[in-house]
Amino acid sequence: MLSMTSDLIFFRGTVRYASVHAHLGRIGSRRDDLESLAYTLVFLLRGRLPWQGYQGENKGFLVCKKKMCTSPESLCSFCPQPFKEFVEYVVNLKFDEEPNYAKCISLFDSIVGPNPDIRPINTDGAQKLIHQVGQKRGRISLEGETDEQPKKKIRMGMPATQWISVYNARRPMKQRYHYNVADSRLVQHIDKGNEDGLFISCISSCANLWALIMDAGTGFSSQVYELSPHFLHKEWIMDQWDRNYYITALAGANNGSSLVVMSKGTLYTQQSYKVSDTFPFKWINKKWRDGFYVTSMATAGNKWAIVMSRNAGFSEQVVELDFLYPSEGVHKRWDSGYRITAVAATWDQTALILSVPRRKPTDETQETLRTSAFPSQHVKEKWSKNLYLASVCYGRTVS
Numbered sequence: 001m002l003s004m005t006s007d008l009i010f011f012r013g014t015v016r017y018a019s020v021h022a023h024l025g026r027i028g029s030r031r032d033d034l035e036s037l038a039y040t041l042v043f044l045l046r047g048r049l050p051w052q053g054y055q056g057e058n059k060g061f062l063v064c065k066k067k068m069c070t071s072p073e074s075l076c077s078f079c080p081q082p083f084k085e086f087v088e089y090v091v092n093l094k095f096d097e098e099p100n101y102a103k104c105i106s107l108f109d110s111i112v113g114p115n116p117d118i119r120p121i122n123t124d125g126a127q128k129l130i131h132q133v134g135q136k137r138g139r140i141s142l143e144g145e146t147d148e149q150p151k152k153k154i155r156m157g158m159p160a161t162q163w164i165s166v167y168n169a170r171r172p173m174k175q176r177y178h179y180n181v182a183d184s185r186l187v188q189h190i191d192k193g194n195e196d197g198l199f200i201s202c203i204s205s206c207a208n209l210w211a212l213i214m215d216a217g218t219g220f221s222s223q224v225y226e227l228s229p230h231f232l233h234k235e236w237i238m239d240q241w242d243r244n245y246y247i248t249a250l251a252g253a254n255n256g257s258s259l260v261v262m263s264k265g266t267l268y269t270q271q272s273y274k275v276s277d278t279f280p281f282k283w284i285n286k287k288w289r290d291g292f293y294v295t296s297m298a299t300a301g302n303k304w305a306i307v308m309s310r311n312a313g314f315s316e317q318v319v320e321l322d323f324l325y326p327s328e329g330v331h332k333r334w335d336s337g338y339r340i341t342a343v344a345a346t347w348d349q350t351a352l353i354l355s356v357p358r359r360k361p362t363d364e365t366q367e368t369l370r371t372s373a374f375p376s377q378h379v380k381e382k383w384s385k386n387l388y389l390a391s392v393c394y395g396r397t398v399s
């Protein structure tokens, strides 16, 4: 449960040479070793790296951000050409991709000259490691792949913001959505929904306007909400806690106002929240140890609000925090029984909470979409396949 974040908190290795994936708390693979080697070589050659000099609590984040937006060309602008090619090759390796060591070595032939006495590289150890982590791969072949061009996955460029929407398979139910809702129109939508037997299941904000999902499948018996100019309004939340309401959805607008929805009829027994300028990994880690799980999350500008509850119905939980939508991580987690249970994004980062439910759902299907406009047409198509909106957020997803 703690594996995803322990690397981030108890960061092992040197920040200066760490791979981007190591910064993001991913499980290390040989790709990461090669990326560190590339940074080390460039450092030895040039005497410094572009991400040196950051200080303070946010250092790791700033270094990681700089690494992600430094192109191989600019990193290696004063290095011989093979270094640039090496950096390009290693930063584009996939998690379980077999590094082509022979190719890496041959890149440097032009500057060190081919050495006929060079010993063949023994990759037996590496191969054992692969089998231990359960990857099914064929035998390592150093021949035959040498002509393959490295895949181009561009890390730089203008950030783009999108809607991320998450759909779960459910028995047919009534669901309704509203988007681009101004503050003044919230009441009428919510009142109408309540009249029709719907409660708010999730909310989000884009450009200081609200997106609102209401449905008949929440299991809540009663619901209250507050629109507040604060992120978040502590007194109101504490009053509702006293009345046995728990936070079940929240959203923050860019201008710092928030919409908090609290419901009766959840299984939660205790709840706690934190508002923070950086993603509060340490706090989450501590709460996990106390039996709390993240149940809602929102951002306002670059601020995060995380809600954690006891008796949340999960047996395990991880956080995927990335500078872009972490599809590689999500697919790996889906394969091992996790489902996305909360999403939030700032202009810089996207956070996904993935949890293993205590009670396995009869249909585990979960799908995600990233769209530049609110996915109204897609939602309707999903309904026809009994897939219902479960989480939605707006923020940075690609770079």
Ligand SMILES: *[C@@H]1O[C@H](CO)[C@@H](O)[C@H](O)[C@H]1NC(C)=O
Pocket: 183, 208, 209, 228, 229, 230, 253, 255, 256, 257
């Ligand atoms: C945030 O923006 C909305 C829409 O422009 C406006 O109605 C609201 O008063 C603003 N809130 C704050 C706290 O500035």
